[in-house]
Amino acid sequence: MPLNAQQLNTATFAELLAATERTAVHLEMRDLYSVGDEADDYAAFLSTGVPNLDPTRSFWPQWTPLVQEAVGRGVVMRRARIVSEPVTDYIRYEHAITPLNLQAGEQVRWLPRRHASDIPLPGNDFWLLDDRLVQFNHFTGTGDWADNGKERTTDPTVAALCATAFEKVWERAVPHDKYTL
Template sequence: MATDDFLELLNGSKHSAVHMEMRDVYAVSDEDEGFKRWKNGHRLDEGDRESWWRPWLTLMQDTIARGVVVRRARVISEPVTEYIRYEHSFTFTNVAAGEQVRWLPRRLASDLAFPGNDFWLFDNTAVMFNVWTGDGDWAENGREIRTEPSVIDLCSSSFEAVWGRATPHADYHII
């Protein structure tokens, strides 16, 4: 699926957009340079908002300004991978843009049912699954949109279960 599908679903949302991330490593090419710089010691400057992840954060600010609540839950293994350390280091930008972000250690999720892939759920009416390769890059045809009530219910209930157990970003400390 094209990025246009995601933008259409997000822009059509009126109330909520929730995102569940369940991988410990992502290896998408548009993050390569930032990840390399981070490994070499670069950290985002909290005072320099213009240097943050654009155009994503602008999209989130605009979405939230329309009244859409955006929540992101990350299910992670501990100790965390180097990639999760990187991701955690800049999550303050997501929060500053208005996203609500929580972290759940995988060991606390053993009794929860999850779909097989990361997903976005829009207004509890459509799910977009993000499908990844084993290496953490987008799979060919890496997005799948589903609207069946059973799929919506699975994604909604799994997200809410994780959200209820997860720690808000400001309180989650990497181990």
């Protein structure tokens, strides 16, 4: 996935994932996200307690094919979530819709925050592609995308920090089907 500096900054995430050859890992560390493309489904979940598991709604029609294509090429996609317990309403929602991540081909695990205290973690959620390209995701305090919400780097030291952090979280985390709220 050799990218020049301009490509690194202008490529969409879909283009980066399409160029990924082996691994795509995602670490989420917030207890609340408030991004617009899931607002309606989250509000409905809050009022009914029932998740919308229709893969043709919300952001899923854009996400699912990206995952399926990558996994179909042999890319292993893993997502780990560090969460506070008791969990927030948002984490209950996220847990309830995770079967759609699994159906697309992702592996998902959950780590209670109290078990992450001794893991050196970067300050932001991130994607790490092929152990060399990091995309940090920046959010506001309320969980929406911050202005300039993505930051990318191929700095080997940063990639190594993210790889080590993710692997430590992954080995301690509970697989989705075994994590109960």
